[in-house]
Amino acid sequence: MSNYHIKNLEEYFQVYRKSVREPVAFWEEIAEEHFVWQKRWTEVLSWDFTKPEIAWFKGAKLNITENCIDRHLTNRANKTAILFEPNNPEESAQHITYKQLHEQVCKFANVLKSKGIRKGDRVCIYLPMIPELAISVLACARIGAIHSVVFAGFSATALATRINDSECKMVVTSDGAFRGNKTIDLKGIVDEALENCPCVASVLVAKRIDSAVNIKKDRDLWLQPLLDAASSMCPAEIMDAEDPLFILYTSGSTGRPKGMVHTTAGYMVYTAYTFKNVFQYRENDVYWCTADIGWITGHSYILYGPLANGATSVLFEGVPTYPDYGRFWEIVEKHAVTQFYTAPTAIRAIAKESLRFVENHELSSLKILGTVGEPINEEAWHWYNDNIGKKKCPIVDTWWQTETGGILISPIPFSTPTIPTFATLPLPGIQPCLMDENGKEISGKQVDGRLCIKFPWPSMARTIWGDHQRYKDTYFSTFPNNYFTGDGALRDSTGYYRITGRVDDVIIVSGHNLGTAPIEDAINEHPAVAESAVVGFPHDVKGNALYGYVILKEVGEQRNHENLRKEINQIITEHIGPIAKLEKIQFTNGLPKTRSGKIMRRILRKIAGGETESLGDTSTLLNPEVVQEIIENSI
Ligand code: PRX
8 A cells, every 4th residue: 555646445545544543654654755855854743733833844954846856857857847838829838848947947046046035035926827937936946035926917016015025035027928818017017016115126027028118227137138147057955844935925804915834845745745646647647737826726736746746737828718718628639638627717617608619629638627716516517527527537626725735625536436516535634623613523424614624734834924923813713723724614424525615704706815804995995985895795607706885985976886886996906906806886875783893794795695585683783774775775
């Protein structure tokens, strides 16, 4: 029996039991046999969820890029590591071999060093899905700089907040981005952000769209000439197991975005292990995850997990709808993709269109399909299974979070029988539990509650950058001695888990995690707005969409509601990005509040979702009369 590669259900149960009974021996064996270390650890795990402090492979020394690149140079030098598929299907794909990746990462790393970046410095990467994104991430890891990738759909204000929070010294960007038939002026957005970021000393600019951009003297530098002049040898900085590898921001239910800090060794071991098992990766497979590297899915399952396994990983610059709704399947056919991993929202968007976009393409290379980021509804699951997998490819519904670093609950293909909408069973090493509202664990089957994890796993985030107290409060205080996920889940009679959605004020829109508080803060910036509340409501493509209830300062403002709606969405776009725009905006004279002044979001959610029959008890409200008004004017 191998702990590393699970091949059937019986093996899964054996491995799982071992991982719970002897977690230290379990992870030690995996770490020992499948990775390159410069120095062995002195302790596999030390942890205390009350502080909370978690350390894996303490005392070990390593560099993750030696594991993701250098070690493959012996047997896989000419194998494609990254297969770049450009936005425009007319432009040729690029096969970047492990040898080329090594050279390019080393060159980039030398450029970073020549610009004064050292171990521990933070580098913000704001790039489209082009090879430079993968290379710059790995180059940071090569020299021990902490990368903070910001999704290139975020606005200048959102970018500036993230740059300042972790005091990045450098920004890596491009002149612009191609996105379907549009171009986006990334450099312009960076320039605007940097007006408020005194910590940034330099900006490296990759050329992608060949647009005229402003180059600020003594700050901005074109990347290519620097790469051309750089040496292709760069020794890997030797890192401690617990040195931070990266920061990645995620929305919280309140306040500023949280800079989740992931460290080196545990993250590497866990993402590699889960990639191998969840995607059953074999040597000649071509694996494609459609996420953006700006999100955790891209970090863990486009870059680190696949590369640690010597895989070929597709990097797609474009969107599923360009030049038409068949683009995904065209790429699957063109590169004979074997594992395909995407978000339910993309499946729903494509499923709405004609099947001819699918039928035009040969999809027989596919072996395994995956989904991530939000619950997949039964209809989308069946569409995916019937039309893409042709009922032959297991679907892995993978549940996890930015904070968890890797997949925690998922079927193992060809081992775990799948049921639509169920993420099924915990992966080895993961000990989930359900809690009731009083903090008591709910035992047994056919139950639902708040999903927690009882025991540490190697890739869990170790802290929130600059705010350990918030890390403790958010994840370890609601249910002491447990990591609280913020999700609700049910466990069925076979022990399978089904994730039912967030139980806090985070809303998942098209697979993107959005906190309501920052959106409300943006809306409240509008001079005509007195107060606002944002909730989610079910949407057949996006999963959820945003519904805003807005109280205006003066009734007179009511005359121009359409303009106001546009202006409010414009402010949201400026503060956060277009992904956070409101689908519906209702102007109202009041919001339902408790006697302590808290907005009763439960009621607003029900009204937004059209469930006005089941509002529950409203008599405890400070202002119950407002509910009827809101119902009558709901959109
Ligand atoms: O609510 C869960 C949902 O996405 C949240 C995490 O979002 P984020 O940190 O952006 O990471 C997304 C990619 C890993 C979770 O708390 N979620 C993620 N995967 C699933 C899911 N909900 C249901 N089913 C899933 N498979």
